[in-house]
Amino acid sequence: MIRRTLLLVLIAGSMFAQVSFERILNAAKEPQNWLTYSGGVQSQRHTGLTQITPDNVKNLEQQWVFQARSLEKFEATPLVVDGVMYTVQAPNDIVALDAVSGRVYWVYAYIPSPAARPCCGMINRGLAILGDTLFMGTVDAHLIAVNAKSGRPIWDAKVANAESGYALTHAPLVVKDKVIVGTAGGEYGIRGFIAAYDVKTGKEAWRFYTIPGPGEPGNQTWAGDSWKTGGGSVWVTGSYDPELNLTYWGIGNPGPDWNGDSRPGDNLYSDSVVALDPDTGKLKWYYQFSPHDEFDYDSVQVPVLAEMQWKGSQRKVMMWANRNGMFYVIDRTSGEFLQGKPFAKVNWLTGFDEKGRPMRAPGKTPSTEGTLIYPGNQGATNWYSPSYSPRTGLFYIPTWENTSSIYFKSPVEYVEGRQYTGTFPRMTVSFRGNIQNQITEDEGYGAVHAMDPKTGERKWEFKMADVTESGILTTATDVLFVGGREGNFFALNARNGSMLWKAALGGIIANGTISYSVNGRQYIAVAAGNSLFTFALRQ
C-alpha cells in the first residue's frame, strides 16, 4: 500500500519535457517512452524494458481500453511521451490520453475532404513528435502540425491533391528540423513522392519523386508517358542512420498494378528501397526488389537497421522482409545486396544474379487465362512491422505462409482520380478479413517466422489459423508480442517461439504492439478491432 501511494504521487506530475531530436536519436536510452512509429530511428521495434519476463508474462492483466469511435481498422501505433499517450482514431482524430488510466485529455478532430479516396480504408498508422509538436498525415493528403500539450493545430500543409487519388496514411518521420512523408495512392495512377517539411512553418523543403522525370536517371525504365501515372506510392514510415545521414524508404508498386504492358522496363523506383539525404532529398543509392512488378508487391515495409558481424567484418546492414516473399540483407552504406532468401512459399523467381537482381521463373506473369503465383497479391508479408532483437540476433516476420493469387491480364485505361490497376487477382484469403475464418492451411495461414539474418534460415515458426496483419514487438527479456486477424494476442518466447500467454481481444489486430512504462510499471499496448488495449503485470 505504501508503495502504491508513492507511485500515485508521482503520477500526479505528467511533466512535459520537450522531445528534442537528440532524444529521438537516443530513444533506446529512455525505454519508458515510445517516441517514433517503430520505437526509434533504426526501426527495430524492440523495447529495453525488462519488468515483463518469460516467467511472469502469464500475470499480465488488462489495465484499460480505449474504444475508438470509428469503424475503420485501427492501424495506428501510439506514441508515449512522459506518461502521455498519443494515438489516432481513424481517419484523422488525434487522441491524447493519460497512459496510466486511459482517460482522454483531448481530441483533435480533423474532418478530411469528402474527396479523400485511399484505396484500402480511411485509416492512419500514427504520428511523429518533435519538441511540443505532433505531426499527422491525413487521408486527404494534408500534413498537420498540432500542439502536443493543447491539441490545437499549428499548421496545415496541403501535400497533394486528394481528388487525384493521393493520401497520407503512414506516420511521418522527423529528421532534424524536417518532417518527412510520402504519398499513398498507387492504385490511382499517381506519381508518388517523398517530401520534407519545415517542422516550424510547414513549408516544403524538398521533394523526391519516386518516379524520375524526363532527363533524370531512371526515367528510361518507363516507356513513353507511363512515368506520369506510374504509382510508386509510399505508405509506411522510413528509417534514419545519423552516422551516414541517410533516410531509407520503401516504395510501392508500379501502376497499373496487374498489367505492365504500358510500362515496359524496370519501372524505377517502384518496389525499391531508396536512400536519401534528409537535408536535400537527393538520392544516394537504391535497390529494386521487384523490377517490372505485375503482382502488386509494394516494397512498403519498415527498413530495419542494425550493426552486425557479416562474414567476418562489422557491417551496417538493413534487413528487409519483402511483400514478394524474400528476406533481404543489404549493406545500407552502399546499397549492396548481401543476401536474399525466401521466408515463405515463393514461385516467381529462381534466384539472384551476382548483383542481386532477381531471376524470373519462366511463364510467371499475369495472363488472360490466369497464372498462379506465390506469394499472393497481399504478399508473404506486407506493411506489418517486423522486429529485430539484438539479443537473439533474430529477425521476426509477420508472415502469410502458403498464400497465392491467380493473376489475369486485361486492358487498363487511365482516368484521373479513378483506380488504375487492371483485373483484381483471384485470392483464396480475403483481402479485408472475414468475421469467420474458413481457410485451410493449404490456402494460407498466418505465422511468425523467426529468421537468422546471417544465414537466411528460419529458426522457428509460430502458426496461427488465420493470417496476420499484426506488427511484432520484442523485449530485452526475450518476450515477443504479436497478434493476428483472428483477434488473439500472444506473448511468445523469442528464442524458441513457444507460447507463454494469450488474450482473446476479439478483433483484427492490424498494428504494431508497443511497450512503455510510467513510474516504474511496464505496459504493453495493442489495438484490436476498434479498441486499444493495455496490459501490465498484476500488482
Add this chain to the structure above:
Amino acid sequence: MKVWTFALSAGVLLAQHSFTRADIEDGSRLYSNTCAACHGANGDRVSGVDLMHGRFRRAATDDGVAAIIQKGIPGTAMPPHALTDFQAGSIVAYLRSVAAEAGSVSGTGDVARGKAIFEGKGACQTCHSVRNSGSLVGPDLTDIGAIRRAPQLERSLLDPDGEILAQNRTYRVVTREGTVITGRLLNHDVFTIQLMDAQGPRSFQKANLKESGFVEKSPMPSYQGKLSAQELADLVSYLVSLKGIQTQ
C-alpha cells in the same frame, strides 16, 4: 447567468435530437471549414441565400435543411457533403443558434489595433494562446472568431463570469502533500481527474487528493472600465478575425 445565453446554454432542440453547446460549437467549426468559403461567415454571401436568419427558401424543416446540406442541390453550385446526420444537424443547430441570438456590438474596431492590445495592454497571452504562442491556462483562441460572434465575445471580456462554458471551467485540486494545482477540467471519472494547466495536461488519482472542486469565479479579469469603448471594439474585431489556421 444572462438572459441572452439562456436559449443557447439550454441547447438547441431540433426535430430528432437536442444539441448541446459543444455540439453547436462543432457545427460552427464545420460551418467555417466547409461552408464559409461559399456562404461567407455571415451566411449571406451567396446571392438570394441567407443562412443565418432562420428562414430557408428550399426547406421548411430542420431535417429538410440537413438533407440539403448532405445531398446538395442538383444543378446548382451547392455540393453534397459527406457528413453524418448528426454533423449536418449540428450545423443546422448552429445556424439556428445564430438566428436566435440578439444583440450587436458597440462600434466598429480595427483588427491590427486589436491585435496590439491583445499582445500588449490586455496581456491576454498570459492566459491564452493564439496560433501556438501564449499560455495554456485559458482556452486557445486561434479559431474563436469561427465559433463565437462579436456580441458573445464582447460579453466574455466585460463579464467573464457571466457564462463559463463546460469545457472552460476551472478546477482546483490539493494533493495529500499539499500541492495546489488549478487548471481547466478536461475529464474525470470515479477515480481520476484530468486538468490542463500551464504545463499541459495532467492526471490525478482522486484517492491521492485532499481536496478538489470547481473554482466559482473565472480567473479571467473583467475588462469593464479597463479598456475604452474603442479599444474594446478593436479587441473584439481582432477576436472575430481569428478563424483558425489556413491551409498552406
